[in-house]
Amino acid sequence: PGALIWLAVVPLRDYLAFTLVFSVILQEALRIVFYKLVDRANSALSRISTETTDMFTGPKYALIAGLGYGAMSAMFMYVNVLSAASGPGTYYVPGSPTMPIFVSGALQASAMTGLHVCWGLLCFQGVQTNNYPTLVLVFASHLVVSSLTILNEQGISPIYAIISAYTLLAIIGCYTFKRFRGDMKPLLKIP
Numbered sequence: 001p002g003a004l005i006w007l008a009v010v011p012l013r014d015y016l017a018f019t020l021v022f023s024v025i026l027q028e029a030l031r032i033v034f035y036k037l038v039d040r041a042n043s044a045l046s047r048i049s050t051e052t053t054d055m056f057t058g059p060k061y062a063l064i065a066g067l068g069y070g071a072m073s074a075m076f077m078y079v080n081v082l083s084a085a086s087g088p089g090t091y092y093v094p095g096s097p098t099m100p101i102f103v104s105g106a107l108q109a110s111a112m113t114g115l116h117v118c119w120g121l122l123c124f125q126g127v128q129t130n131n132y133p134t135l136v137l138v139f140a141s142h143l144v145v146s147s148l149t150i151l152n153e154q155g156i157s158p159i160y161a162i163i164s165a166y167t168l169l170a171i172i173g174c175y176t177f178k179r180f181r182g183d184m185k186p187l188l189k190i191p
Contacts, residue, residue, distance in 0.1 A: 016150055024143045027069075031120065032135070034065065035127045066120020070113030096157040104158045108149070111165035115145060118169070118176040125179065134179075141172055 096104070119138045126134035145168050148161035 016153060017147070020146050020150065021143065024139070024146050028119075028123070028135075028139045028142060031065075031069065031123050031138075032127055035062075035124050038065075039128075062121045062124035063117060065124070066117035067113075069120055070116030073116055074109035074113045096159065099158060104152075104162065107162045108158070108165060111162070111169050112145070114169045115141070115165070115172060118172045121176050121180065122172075137175075141168060144168065 119142060122134050123138050125131065126138065145165050148164050151161050152158050
């Protein structure tokens with residue numbers, strides 16, 4: 001959908017910020033639509049089946065969906081990086097002559113994968129409980145971390161975007177862990 005808007009609005013093709021904002025809006029809207037679709041499918045299955053149909057509910061499915069979104073996002077991000085590798089030599093990030101684009105792309109893709117898992121969990125719970133502040137948090141944090149990539153076009157070192165993305169991942173990850181009643185005590189026990 002983001003690509004269709006990019007193709008349709010010819011004058012704005014040169015502006016990454018325009019494409020980025022609409023891509024994030026569409027991704028988050030489709031995440032909500034996906035949840036609603038899965039919820040409807042689950043209720044329809046429960047009406048026609050005598051077996052339990054709870055495989056499409058709860059945090060497990062949201063986790064799987066978030067991981068799927070994250071994997072797709074990472075693949076799309078990294079395909080762009082690999083396309084830059086078609087020539088001889090090592091290609092460096094414009095803002096950092098010492099950081100190969102492969103390292104920058106891999107770090108950013110892995111941060112986005114973790115964030116998509118958290119966003120999936122939070123979004124599904126937000127839609128399920130009509131918790132609009134959580135949905136706003138998902139959208140705003142997605143927009144912020146995606147907007148950090150614009151810094152790379154400005155010739156600024158990608159290390160700032162990477163550190164910010166991992167900081168946001170830690171914050172959103174802890175928030176998600178707490179929202180789903182995660183308990184650190186078992187993790188901290190040393191056998």
